[in-house]
Amino acid sequence: MTDLSDRSTSTTSTLRRLWPHVRPHRARVLLVIFATLVAMLCGLAIPLVIREVVDGPIARGDTGSLPWLVLLVVVLGLAEAGLFYLRRKLIAAPSTAVEATMRAELYAHLQALPVSFHDRWQSGQLLSRATTDLNTVRRFVAFAAIFLVVNTAVLVIGLGVLFHLSALLGAVLLVTSLPLVAISYLFESKFKVVARTAQDQAGDLTTTVEESVLGIRVLKAFGRGPELARRFAAQAAELRATELHKARIFAALWAVLIVLPEMAVAGQLALGSFGIAQGTTSVGTLVAAITVSAYLRWPTDSIGWLLAETNQAAAATERYFEVIDEPTTVQNPAEPVPLATPVRGHVRFEGVRFSHPGSDDEVLRGVDLDVRPGETIALVGATGSGKTTLTALVPRLADVTAGRVTVDGVDVRDLDLADLRRVVGTAFEEPVLFSASVTENVALGAPGADEARVREALRIARAEEFVDALPWGLDTRIGEQGLSLSGGQRQRLALARAVVGRPAVLVLDDPLSALDVHTEAEVEAALRRVLHGVTALVVAHRPSTVQLADRVAMIVDGRIAAVGEHHHLLEHDEEYRRLLSSADGTAGTAGTAGTAGSAAQDEEVAAR
Ligand SMILES: Nc1ncnc2c1ncn2[C@@H]1O[C@H](COP(=O)(O)OP(=O)(O)OP(=O)(O)O)[C@@H](O)[C@H]1O
Ligand SMILES: [Mg+2]
Numbered sequence: 001m002t003d004l005s006d007r008s009t010s011t012t013s014t015l016r017r018l019w020p021h022v023r024p025h026r027a028r029v030l031l032v033i034f035a036t037l038v039a040m041l042c043g044l045a046i047p048l049v050i051r052e053v054v055d056g057p058i059a060r061g062d063t064g065s066l067p068w069l070v071l072l073v074v075v076l077g078l079a080e081a082g083l084f085y086l087r088r089k090l091i092a093a094p095s096t097a098v099e100a101t102m103r104a105e106l107y108a109h110l111q112a113l114p115v116s117f118h119d120r121w122q123s124g125q126l127l128s129r130a131t132t133d134l135n136t137v138r139r140f141v142a143f144a145a146i147f148l149v150v151n152t153a154v155l156v157i158g159l160g161v162l163f164h165l166s167a168l169l170g171a172v173l174l175v176t177s178l179p180l181v182a183i184s185y186l187f188e189s190k191f192k193v194v195a196r197t198a199q200d201q202a203g204d205l206t207t208t209v210e211e212s213v214l215g216i217r218v219l220k221a222f223g224r225g226p227e228l229a230r231r232f233a234a235q236a237a238e239l240r241a242t243e244l245h246k247a248r249i250f251a252a253l254w255a256v257l258i259v260l261p262e263m264a265v266a267g268q269l270a271l272g273s274f275g276i277a278q279g280t281t282s283v284g285t286l287v288a289a290i291t292v293s294a295y296l297r298w299p300t301d302s303i304g305w306l307l308a309e310t311n312q313a314a315a316a317t318e319r320y321f322e323v324i325d326e327p328t329t330v331q332n333p334a335e336p337v338p339l340a341t342p343v344r345g346h347v348r349f350e351g352v353r354f355s356h357p358g359s360d361d362e363v364l365r366g367v368d369l370d371v372r373p374g375e376t377i378a379l380v381g382a383t384g385s386g387k388t389t390l391t392a393l394v395p396r397l398a399d400v401t402a403g404r405v406t407v408d409g410v411d412v413r414d415l416d417l418a419d420l421r422r423v424v425g426t427a428f429e430e431p432v433l434f435s436a437s438v439t440e441n442v443a444l445g446a447p448g449a450d451e452a453r454v455r456e457a458l459r460i461a462r463a464e465e466f467v468d469a470l471p472w473g474l475d476t477r478i479g480e481q482g483l484s485l486s487g488g489q490r491q492r493l494a495l496a497r498a499v500v501g502r503p504a505v506l507v508l509d510d511p512l513s514a515l516d517v518h519t520e521a522e523v524e525a526a527l528r529r530v531l532h533g534v535t536a537l538v539v540a541h542r543p544s545t546v547q548l549a550d551r552v553a554m555i556v557d558g559r560i561a562a563v564g565e566h567h568h569l570l571e572h573d574e575e576y577r578r579l580l581s582s583a584d585g586t587a588g589t590a591g592t593a594g595t596a597g598s599a600a601q602d603e604e605v606a607a608r
Pocket of ligand 1: 119356363381383384385386387388389390429
């Protein structure tokens with residue numbers, strides 16, 4: 001928050017960035033500005049007709065021209081109303097279009113951003129940008145931007161008319177208006193800071209709500225509800241304090257905005273009456289001057305409010321572009337290299353290094369690994385050793401910092417992203433299901449997959465049976481707003497999702513982590529079928545999973561410390577033995593070590 005002073009200079013440059021979105025609608029926006037201006041000018045013309053009435057028919061007692069003058073007022077009034085109607089009607093389409101395209105662009109950008117971006121950004125801040133902030137931008141385009149132009153023009157024209165009526169009366173309004181400009185400027189710089197703070201705090205609040213909804217089970221289980229409610233209340237109070245601050249600044253401005261024009265009327269009345277007494281001013285002129293001044297009240301009053309809206313829009317735009325300006329580090333190559341068909345699925349890691357953006361610690365420090373076509377390699381290693389990180393490099397959820405990952409000899413960064421992700425099927429540690437049917441959830445792995453394909457994938461993943469037992473079978477809604485599935489069921493759906501596209505390469509991060517012994521055996525059987533005939537890199541914790549693999553690679557301190565067959569390593573590698581026996585202890589399955597293994601792992605965890 002140290003750069004707030006820089007912000008005060010950049011309202012216009014920030015808002016200028018909206019132009020590319022408004023540009024396609026510029027003709028219509030111009031038309032709206034024109035219609036609004038003409039409407040306002042119709043209103044401004046009415047006082048001039050009043051002067052004619054007062055100085056003409058009324059002063060001279062000659063009513064001949066009166067009906068025409070009254071008719072003119074009626075016509076001007078109708079025109080004003082009609083044009084304002086048109087304004088609202090015409091601006092709706094472009095302003096909502098700007099909001100919609102910006103929102104779509106934000107969403108697309110979020111999809112393109114690397115996974116590491118989401119490690120750094122709170123989801124609530126993203127949500128509030130996609131909703132509240134874009135709402136503010138729409139309001140600005142539909143209203144504030146237009147009236148800022150129109151009202152300024154009307155003020156200038158109105159002052160001109162006043163000066164034309166009487167230089168003295170015009171000068172009175174001008175003099176009382178000048179402090180307004182200074183005050184508005186002062187207000188702008190203050191209000192901007194508070195507006196931005198309020199929007200950021202609203203984002204934090206959204207994050208708290210979202211996290212507590214997603215984590216409701218944990219929070220309830222640990223009885224943290226009251227604590228969270230207190231935290232929420234504190235955040236809400238903070239936001240309220242900021243809003244009150246905003247209101248106070250606004251109230252001060254408003255008071256000034258009201259006082260000054262009233263002073264102007266008093267001054268015009270005094271000087272105008274004096275002028276009438278002296279015979280230098282006509283009654284009609286004074287009436288018209290005061291009516292014009294009254295008509296200019298709204299353009300004057302609104303300036304403060306419009307500036308506030310403009311500032312909020314600038315803050316919202318800035319928040320929006322903070323996300324848009326995040327570089328998409330994982331990008332499609334300009335000239336993708338096509339993969340030779342049939343894809344053999346030869347995956348190689350060559351001197352791969354990786355550190356998280358903004359972190360000096362290298363998670364991977366020179367990994368060399370050759371996964372031959374059709375081979376299954378189990379990746380084992382202590383928790384936090386970099387297994388998940390390594391697997392994420394194959395489908396390019398992140399890019400290597402140095403070295404390269406190749407598929408059939410082509411650097412994955414040279415492949416078309418869509419191609420790469422078709423070739424590589426993935427399942428993650430935490431199987432995420434979306435609020436959609438079973439079919440849709442599985443078909444996510446291969447867009448357009450038909451029911452037969454989905455069924456085949458379910459069969460391979462040994463999920464067909466339980467899916468058929470669901471109330472609506474394949475059409476059952478699962479995920480957040482649907483039926484809750486057990487951990488093992490979710491993992492099997494995630495497996496089905498990974499294989500539905502018949503990928504040549506499978507990357508499975510701990511696919512059996514959530515299973516009991518019985519289901520484990522079942523999913524292992526499924527896995528055995530899944531792994532048949534594809535190249536696979538499987539993160540494994542248990543000896544039983546490891547045994548599915550042709551070879552095992554052990555990762556220690558970000559390097560491959562050993563590669564070989566399970567039995568060979570078990571016999572010859574002390575570290576491997578320790579690692580697997582401890583993993584087995586937690587799993588509680590029959591294995592080489594019992595409780596001792598569990599103690600060993602506890603120690604290891606404690607040591608971290
Ligand atoms: N966004 C991040 N920024 C910095 N470090 C990170 C980030 N994400 C993960 N790490 C670190 O990278 C290291 C490797 O994490 P990784 O998830 O690859 O481990 P893992 O071997 O999969 O562990 P587990 O067996 O528990 O799943 C860990 O020390 C972790 O703390
Ligand atoms: Mg992991």
